[in-house]
Amino acid sequence: MLKKLLVANRGEIAVRIIRAAQDLGIPTVAVYSAADAGSLHVQLADEAVNIGPPAAKKSYLNVEAILKAARDTGCDSVHPGYGFLAENAAFSDAITGAGLVFVGPSGDAIRMMGDKVSARSAAAAAGVPVVPGSAGRVDGLEAGREVLAETGFPVMIKAAAGGGGRGIRIADSLAEFEQAFPQAETEALAAFGDGGLYMEKVVGQARHIEVQVLADGSDAIHCYERECSLQRRRQKVWEEAPSRALSDRLREELCASAVALAKAVKYSGAGTVEYLYDDEADRFYFIEMNTRIQVEHPVTEAITGIDLVAEMLRIAGGEKLRIRQGDVSVKGHAIEVRLNAEDPAKEFAPFPGQVAELRIPGGPGVRFDSMLFQGYQVPPFYDSLLAKLIVHAETREAAIVRLIRALNELRIGGLKTTKPLFLALAADPAVRIGDVHTRWLEGWLIENAAALAG
């Protein structure tokens, strides 16, 4: 068991991790920037250390300051949360190099999954279906032409060192391809210092479905899937589990492929294997593996009854997986919505400010993960996530009804939040029957701009 845990994060996820550690009897140390001195994670942790000024680069991303805080407080372990340093291989290496335990996978595993080409190769080698495309880096235009037989048009030319939507070009014809390929090479070299490219078929309308895995370095299990198709600018806003789009047969196949990948790379901790699911073709394709706990993990906890963060801490403490695959079963349906400090009436403009009033929803099947309290001053320096509202019910239909009930109970005074968006989405016929894809919300937002403004 871990002896003392430093939580290298802030906001709701720091609170979530502190709670899991305290439930296991592990003392916790919070770190905070000058802007977060009064925040909830600082209040709840057993100790707290100021690691620098408000800018994340000088505090939450400052590896030296975090290592010093861990040493000074006698911690034996560090949990990175999500965002900030969570998928920074050098950070994992630095923690391990300092003789501490990193709650997550090794630096090598993070590096392998962080490089798009090596992740894709690892997935293909483990038998996970990948989007049709090049086996690895494409060595020049001539080799690229050969890959076109696999992909057809439109085809995506992607920078191996890219990510987050950067370094992507789409070609609709051979002429366009022959023009775009050398340009993409030059651009990738300029932008990332690495001209390496790979190619992928453009998958049309698809859902975003991801599988939660837990692994201990040798064994791995899955905790079923989440569907996160409702996205704005590639950011998930609404997540649910299970996905209603999958047949039982395909669900088993999908989840088994995620376990195969986790085992193949000797993964340790909690991870998520992300896929695109093409409804029409009834096929799924690997996109990437996230080597961290994810924002939307509570929907999986709701339907499986597993405390994923507690399991991460146990595995990091040297325990073998306690849960067998046969013990994991799905009960009911869960939905999470992300309440951000953004004004949906004004193109989601950020809205930092003071929480003047707070009424938190409760009752059966309702969970509210947040760092809010009355009087809290939301700082402008970090991301806009204020709270996650998670509802759980016997069926998807009942979960949506419960979501509306809980949203009506929720009151966050003094700030603009995304609550009106979720009330409108919960009432939408397409959302009600789950007939959505990853680009659906963008179109809906244009059509419903007037309703959100009112």
Added chain:
Amino acid sequence: MAQILSPLPGTFYRSASPDQPPYKADGDAVSAGDVIGLIEVMKSFHEVRAETAGTNIRFITDNEDPIMAGAPIADLD
């Protein structure tokens, strides 16, 4: 002398990205509508523009400093 005030709370940047030169150096002339910096609010970036012209801008707020809405960014003659 006029002051350019921050329209938003957040982090102030003097250039478009770390490897770019600053939009304006101390002593530069400024036309109305010129971008003089960026404010990062909750990971989104907003341009700060000068409302009036001037012959000599002098920054009060440093690159990457936290700033409150209404706080002065620069003096402008």
